[in-house]
Amino acid sequence: MNPVRIGILGLGTVGTGTLTVLERNAEEISRRTGCPIVVRKAAVKHLSKSRAPIVDRIELTDNPWQVVESADIDIVVELIGGEQPAYDYVAGALQNGKHVVTANKELIAVRGNELFEFAQRQSLVIGFEAAVGGGISIIKAIREGLAGNRIQSLVGIINGTSNYILTGMKEMQASFDEILKQAQEKGYAEADPAFDVEGVDAVHKISILASIAFGIPLQSIENIYRGGIGEITYEDICYAEELGYRIKPLAIAKHAEQGIEVRVHPSLVPHQRLLAKVDGVMNAVLVTGDAVGRTLYYGAGAGSEPTASAVVADLVDVVRASKTEPDGRVPPLAFRPGPASSCPMLPMSKVVSANYLRMHAINQAGVLADVTKILGNHEISIESIIQKSSGVHEDMVPVVIVTQETQEENIAAAVEQIEDLNTVVGRIIRIRINELS
Ligand SMILES: NC(=O)c1ccc[n+]([C@@H]2O[C@H](COP(=O)([O-])OP(=O)(O)OC[C@H]3O[C@@H](n4cnc5c(N)ncnc54)[C@H](OP(=O)(O)O)[C@@H]3O)[C@@H](O)[C@H]2O)c1
Numbered sequence: 421m422n423p424v425r426i427g428i429l430g431l432g433t434v435g436t437g438t439l440t441v442l443e444r445n446a447e448e449i450s451r452r453t454g455c456p457i458v459v460r461k462a463a464v465k466h467l468s469k470s471r472a473p474i475v476d477r478i479e480l481t482d483n484p485w486q487v488v489e490s491a492d493i494d495i496v497v498e499l500i501g502g503e504q505p506a507y508d509y510v511a512g513a514l515q516n517g518k519h520v521v522t523a524n525k526e527l528i529a530v531r532g533n534e535l536f537e538f539a540q541r542q543s544l545v546i547g548f549e550a551a552v553g554g555g556i557s558i559i560k561a562i563r564e565g566l567a568g569n570r571i572q573s574l575v576g577i578i579n580g581t582s583n584y585i586l587t588g589m590k591e592m593q594a595s596f597d598e599i600l601k602q603a604q605e606k607g608y609a610e611a612d613p614a615f616d617v618e619g620v621d622a623v624h625k626i627s628i629l630a631s632i633a634f635g636i637p638l639q640s641i642e643n644i645y646r647g648g649i650g651e652i653t654y655e656d657i658c659y660a661e662e663l664g665y666r667i668k669p670l671a672i673a674k675h676a677e678q679g680i681e682v683r684v685h686p687s688l689v690p691h692q693r694l695l696a697k698v699d700g701v702m703n704a705v706l707v708t709g710d711a712v713g714r715t716l717y718y719g720a721g722a723g724s725e726p727t728a729s730a731v732v733a734d735l736v737d738v739v740r741a742s743k744t745e746p747d748g749r750v751p752p753l754a755f756r757p758g759p760a761s762s763c764p765m766l767p768m769s770k771v772v773s774a775n776y777l778r779m780h781a782i783n784q785a786g787v788l789a790d791v792t793k794i795l796g797n798h799e800i801s802i803e804s805i806i807q808k809s810s811g812v813h814e815d816m817v818p819v820v821i822v823t824q825e826t827q828e829e830n831i832a833a834a835v836e837q838i839e840d841l842n843t844v845v846g847r848i849i850r851i852r853i854n855e856l857s
């Protein structure tokens with residue numbers, strides 16, 4: 421049994437976890453693949469950095485091309501992150517006839533279409549299970565386990581940092597900034613948290629899941645609607661609770677009759693739903709198929725060994741696939757190359773949802789009548805209204821309105837007009853409601 425030889429680019433959180441899992445579970449892994457997997461070489465950026473003792477047994481270089489072009493390596497594992505220079509190394513590995521495993525959602529979401537096409541021409545495999553949902557095998561579940569279904573929708577909490585912050589705000593009765601700072605201290609949020617809290621990371625991931633679920637090419641990131649969690653206050657969390665909801669950072673992909681919706685934004689979710697109970701850094705994805713009904717996948721969406729679990733599973737798959745004819749392999753994006761789904765993408769303006777609106781209004785008669793008149797003019801029905809007796813300032817009252825379902829373009833136009841009223845102060849906070857029904 422000749423060993424399969426791998427080279428790793430990046431020995432940070434996930435790279436070190438991958439070394440650990442490969443070493444600790446070597447026997448089980450080789451019984452699954454039929455041969456041992458050995459790490460021949462790894463590349464890092466800073467050779468002088470102090471590292472976990474397990475790294476001492478690996479030959480290190482600070483030149484990734486020495487891994488990518490090495491004749492001694494069969495599979496390159498890319499764990500650097502970001503689009504560049506990761507793209508150059510992955511493309512270089514494919515050019516050098518090596519299979520690739522990566523945990524890099526940005527790379528797959530942004531450059532995946534071309535990388536998969538190139539890999540297919542070379543009869544090579546790219547594994548990317550760890551790119552979405554960390555340790556949860558969500559890609560394999562949709563691509564293989566649900567292959568008999570028409571997937572109807574995916575609704576997921578797939579950014580642990582945003583979920584940690586919203587959960588922390590609720591539990592600690594604290595502001596966004598306070599919990600973000602705490603998340604950074606605990607290593608759950610980057611020094612620059614924009615990618616996570618503004619929804620970019622979740623957009624990368626839902627683009628990948630939508631492609632696998634619906635047989636569409638990976639969408640240009642700019643075409644996916646994205647809303648962050650930065651405007652949500654502790655006040656909103658309390659009002660949502662009062663109304664029977666939790667606020668969750670949702671990524672949504674839906675195959676509706678009129679078209680395919682793909683979007684990322686915080687949403688109010690009924691508190692009795694399982695997704696509402698997914699707290700902290702945990703991830704979960706609710707997948708609905710026409711045959712299977714609802715299925716829920718839950719687990720650690722990040723972390724050293726949970727993510728390594730998915731990386732190593734991909735390695736096992738790649739070793740197995742490398743022993744089969746290319747035509748018999750599982751297509752990376754679930755569907756065989758050919759005509760993509762003809763279903764159009766639905767523009768965000770046509771998406772339908774109920775909405776939570778919070779505003780501060782001047783405490784005088786007739787204000788609510790003006791607001792409800794504008795909503796009525798846009799054919800938006802009101803489900804409920806909460807008006808508190810006093811707000812932060814005595815002359816103003818917080819008003820929360822829950823609307824029934826309406827198209828985005830209607831509610832956006834109505835909100836703009838309400839904000840123009842002299843009696844409404846500042847911006848209106850709007851959060852969509854997803855009943856998950
Ligand atoms: N962390 C998670 O929980 C998690 C979960 C799911 C997916 N992912 C994905 O996994 C990938 C790796 O994430 P991570 O958290 O392990 O990152 P990380 O801890 O920042 O590690 C990155 C590694 O890449 C090396 N590196 C950076 N630039 C390089 C370059 N130009 N040449 C060679 N090596 C370079 C770094 O070297 P030095 O050590 O010398 O600095 C480091 O070892 C990313 O795509 C990430 O999105 C991470």
